[in-house]
Amino acid sequence: MEKTLNNRAWWLVAPVFAIVAFSAIVPLMTVVNYSVQDTFGNNQFFWNGLGWFQELLDPASDLGGRFFDALWRNLLFSAIILAIEVPLGILVALSMPREGGWKVAATLVLMALPLLIPWNVVGTIWQVFARADIGLLGYALNSTGFAYNYTGDPLHAWVTIVVMDVWHWTSLVALLCYAGLKSIPDAYYQAARIDGASRWAIFTTIQLPKMKRVLLIAVLLRFMDSFMIYTEPFVLTGGGPGNATTFLSIDLVKLALGQFDLGKAAAMSLVYNLIVLAVCWVFYTVMTHAGTERADREIAS
Numbered sequence: 001m002e003k004t005l006n007n008r009a010w011w012l013v014a015p016v017f018a019i020v021a022f023s024a025i026v027p028l029m030t031v032v033n034y035s036v037q038d039t040f041g042n043n044q045f046f047w048n049g050l051g052w053f054q055e056l057l058d059p060a061s062d063l064g065g066r067f068f069d070a071l072w073r074n075l076l077f078s079a080i081i082l083a084i085e086v087p088l089g090i091l092v093a094l095s096m097p098r099e100g101g102w103k104v105a106a107t108l109v110l111m112a113l114p115l116l117i118p119w120n121v122v123g124t125i126w127q128v129f130a131r132a133d134i135g136l137l138g139y140a141l142n143s144t145g146f147a148y149n150y151t152g153d154p155l156h157a158w159v160t161i162v163v164m165d166v167w168h169w170t171s172l173v174a175l176l177c178y179a180g181l182k183s184i185p186d187a188y189y190q191a192a193r194i195d196g197a198s199r200w201a202i203f204t205t206i207q208l209p210k211m212k213r214v215l216l217i218a219v220l221l222r223f224m225d226s227f228m229i230y231t232e233p234f235v236l237t238g239g240g241p242g243n244a245t246t247f248l249s250i251d252l253v254k255l256a257l258g259q260f261d262l263g264k265a266a267a268m269s270l271v272y273n274l275i276v277l278a279v280c281w282v283f284y285t286v287m288t289h290a291g292t293e294r295a296d297r298e299i300a301s
Helices: 008-035 051-056 062-095 102-116 119-129 136-143 154-182 186-195 199-210 212-227 231-236 248-258 262-300
Strands: 037-039 045-047
Touching: 008 037, 008 262, 037 262, 051 062, 051 262, 062 154, 062 199, 062 212, 062 248, 062 262, 102 154, 119 136, 119 154, 119 231, 154 199, 154 212, 154 231, 186 199, 199 212, 212 262, 231 248, 248 262
Parallel strands: none
Antiparallel strands: 037 045
C-alpha cells in the first residue's frame, strides 16, 4: 500500500509563522539596522558599520567600560541566584508531601502564589516592605540597631534584590523538582529500603539522577530570567545606589531611552542576546553530555 504525502497541513502553521515574524524577526532586523548606523535626530541616519560593536567590546572606551561593568554585575547576580535557588528548591521539593490529598493541593497552591504576582508588583511590594520608615523589614532591622538602607548602601541593595528574587522564583525550581520526584516509581524506593540504603544514598542514587532533566530546565529558566532581570530591580532601586544594581537590561534602557543613543543601544542589545544564547547553549550541552555519560556508565556496569 502506497503512502500519499499531503503537506497541506503546514498551511495551518502559517499564521504562527506570521505572528513570530511580526513580533520577533521584524523587530530584530530593526535593531540590526540601528546597530550599524548613527543618528543626530530628526530621523536622519548615517552609516557607521561595525563602529558601535568595536567600541562596545573595547573595555577602555566609555561604552565598553559601562558594558563590561554591567555584564559582570549580571553574571555575579545570576551565579548567586543559581547557587541559592537550585539547592533551596530541591530541599523544599523534598520536604513537600507526596500523598495526602488536600495537603498536596494546599502545598502546591501556596508554592505557586509568588509566581502569580506580576514582576512590577513584586518590586513595589519589596520597595514598601524594605523602607526604613513604614516597611516591616526595614523598620524591624533598624529597630534592632542595624542601619539598614537599601537606597544608600550598595551591599544592602544587593542583598535585598537577591532575597526578593529568591522569594519570587524559588517556587518555580521547587515545583519542577517536585514534578521530577513524583515521576519516580515506588519500586525504586522499595528496592532501596530492602537494601538498607540511607536517606542520603536514596537522594544521590535515585532522586537526584531522576531530577536531572527538570533541573536542566530549572537552571536554564532561572539563568535566563536572572540574567535578563529588569523590572524588579528597576522598581526597587532604579539601578542604584549609584550604578551598584545597574544590570545590562537597565543600562540598555537608560542608553536607548534616556540618552537616545539608538546605535549604541542596538549593538549592546545584540551582544546581550548572543551572550544569553551562548551561555544557555553551554549549560544545555554540558548538562546533557554529563547525563549521557552517566547513562552509558550505568549500561556498561
